[in-house]
Amino acid sequence: MxxxxxxxxxxxxxxxxxxxxxxxxxxxxxxIAYGVIIFLGKIAEFFAFITGKRYVHTPKGYAPLFVEFEYFYxxxxxxxxxxxxxxxxxxxxxxxxxxxxxxxxxxxxxxxxxxxxxxxxxLGSYNYLGFAQNEGPIAESVVESIYQYGTFTCSSPSDIGTTTPLRLLEQETARFVGKEDALVFEMGFATNSGSLPALIGKGGLIISDSLNHASLATGCKATGTKVRVFRHNDTRHLEDIIRESIIQGQPKTHRPWTSILIIVEGIYSMEGEILHLAEIVRIKKKYGCYLYVDEAHSIGALGPHGRGVCDHYGVDPADVDILMGTFTKSFGSIGGYIAADKSLIDHLRQSTFAYVYASSMSAPCAMQACAALRVILGEDGTDxxxxxxxxxxxxxxxxxxxxxxxxxxxxxxxxxxxxxxxxxxxxxxxxxxxxxxxxxxxxxxxxxxxxxxxxxxxxxxxxxxxxxxxxxxxxxxxxxxxxxxxxxxxxxxxxxx
Structure with a gap:
């Protein structure tokens, strides 16, 4: 095979x-199975039509708002x-x-x-490390933060929504993944979809894995820049696309790309496959590209210390320009983060609408993730x-x-x-x-x-x-x-x- x-x-x-x-x-x-199912479905549609029970798809005089087959499906x-x-x-x-x-x-x-x-x-939850619980030291620290900070902030972090637990979580996250600074968002999906437009724009090129998450696809579309897709986890195809793109340059003008950003995932959520990080880092260095790694499913779950795909392969985090992850899986909380050099994080604090125009992560949720991080690091005094x-x-x-x-x-x-x-x-x-x-x-x-x-x-x-x-x-x-x-x-x- x-x-x-x-x-x-x-x-x-x-x-x-x-x-x-x-x-x-x-x-x-x-x-064959799909052919039988669709055939029987079409017969049912026909009888519904002749008996007057047909579903009205689009009102007369209006343009359709959906694809016919998707509605049928x-x-x-x-x-x-x-x-x-x-x-x-x-x-x-x-x-x-x-x-x-x-x-x-x-x-x-x-x-x-x-x-x-x-x-x-x-057998269906993302509770990888078992931190989603309502008792124990972590839960106690969360309850304590509720009494001290309340349950929500009603303001963006760029305004007055930055709480002590939130800033502490940013610092602990950066230290955990091996980066200078980190930015924490209240929603994992928005971490990708809202931040990518602030990272690359006109004149840039995104090269994305064909099986990247919908949040990454949404963020790529929102950038308004050229997006090319390489076959899933196929580093040879990735290198071919990069080489061809550099040779051809931008469409029409053929000017050099202002930047090339490779976007991949640590663990692909629908396949359970792990990124070939070492090989992609080699390609990224060879052609002078930037690398964005989504670690939503790998952070906390991979590596001897739970630090994600870099820890799993023994790759220096400095070789990955942007590390993104979420707190919804291994940490039993909500939200996501982006970790990178301090200059890039400072830029995102002022430019990504997922941070500037969104509410801050609540203090109890930040405390949950922060306490889980400390347990993983062994700073709670246990193994x-x-x-x-x-x-x-x-x-x-x-x-x-x-x-x-x-x-x-x-x-x-x-x-x-x-x-x-x-x-x-x-x-x-x-x-x-x-x-x-x-x-x-x-x-x-x-x-x-x-x-x-x-x-x-x-x-x-x-x-x-x-x-x-x-x-x-x-x-x-x-x-x-x-x-x-x-x-x-x-x-x-x-x-x-």
Whole structure:
């Protein structure tokens, strides 16, 4: 089997040892399944039209506000299985959660709470290090900050919204990731979408990984500059694009680019793959580019000290111009940050609308992230942080390899806590989710438009709060579901480079 996205000849084999690919017959059945579903949906649309029950898409005389196929997909495909998403919980997002049950009489009716709840093993939250809890020293420091600072600020940090916990968090974050200074935002999505326009403008070039997060894509569009995309994690293709872009220069004028910015992620959230950082740093230095790394899923979860992808590969943080991350995953809080040289951070404080025009992060949330940082660093006087980092790594590798041995198709690199299991057939999206829920496992299933139309999957997120017994029990249930849905596509994977 040929691996699609790992084509750079400079990448070591051990970095690409865990990416499975689909057999051709599996891909063929995907298209057949979608053909059947769309055909039946169109028949239903036809009968709805002749019986006068057709949905009114666009009022007469008005231009359409949406794409016809997307509306058809949402109504006839997603609408029938929407009970598999947005399930509310009534507990902390720890290893086990209480899920509130919902029901409706017809798939088009709204889902209503029944008043019942179900205890489930949580394999879907981003609580990588298990800091999302309501007891212990971290929770106590958060409660104390509420009494001292209140629960919100009602002002931007550039005005009067900078609190002591917020500034302390910025300093601790910069020290943690190895940069001179850091800027903290109240929202992770806005950290990317609102800051990129302040980093590059007319005459610049952005080169972005094809599977970058929507927040990065939104930020790239907002810059108004030229954007080129390279194949996912393919450093050879990246270098080809950079070389060609430098030779050709800007469109029409062919003048040199004012700057070239490479944008990548530490761990890709839908694939669980880890960035080839060392190779990209080499390319960036060779051609004089700037490098922006989104560490939303890798900060706290990768590296022997939890410092992210630089720590994982032993790369000097000074070789990465801009390190972005969030506090919503490993730290159990909200918001995001950008860490870089002080001169760049000073520029962003005055120019990014995600900071200047947004409310400041609340003091309790800043204290939560700051206290979690200190635990990871061991500055709380314990080794709890190191034990959590090791537990997360052991749990992730154990769970991933066990799934592979069962014969599932897995997209994930070693040490990554994000482990996607490929479903392929669209009819299995809801079936997998419902069977897992029946067996008291809460999972996240993902389909179009979050993934390509032919690549639906379930995405497991492993936590340090999971015990080995929890994972072994979950594997037994998942193996049963895999047999029932015929998801064990292979028993052994061969990769050629």
């Amino acid at each position: 040929v691996e699609k996205h790992r084509t750079s000849p400079t990448v070591d084999v051990e970095e690409t040892d865990n990416i499975d690919d689909a057999d051709y017959w599996v891909v063929a059945w995907i298209y 949402q109504r006839r495909l997603y609408g029938r299985i929407r009970d598999c998403w947005d399930r509310p919980i009534c507990s902390m997002p720890g290893a086990w959660i209480d899920v509130m049950l919902r029901a409706n009489k017809h798939y088009s009716d709204p889902l209503l709470l029944t008043g019942e709840k179900k205890r489930c093993l949580n 709890l942080g190191q034990r959590k980092i090791k537990q997360l790594k052991d749990n992730s590798n154990f769970f991933r390899e066990a799934l592979r041995e069962m014969g599932f198709t897995i997209l994930s690199n070693k040490d990554s806590p994000v482990i996607p299991l490929m479903l392929y057939n669209p009819s299995k999206i809801a079936r997998f989710s419902r069977l897992a829920f029946e067996r008291h496992i809460a999972v996240v299933v993902v389909g179009y438009p979050a993934t390509p139309l032919t690549s639906p999957r379930t995405r497991f997120c492993i936590s340090a709060s999971h015990s080995r017994e929890d994972l072994e029990w979950a594997l037994e249930q998942i193996s049963y579901i895999g047999d029932k849905l015929n998801l064990k596509h292979k028993k052994k994977t061969f990769l050629f480079f």
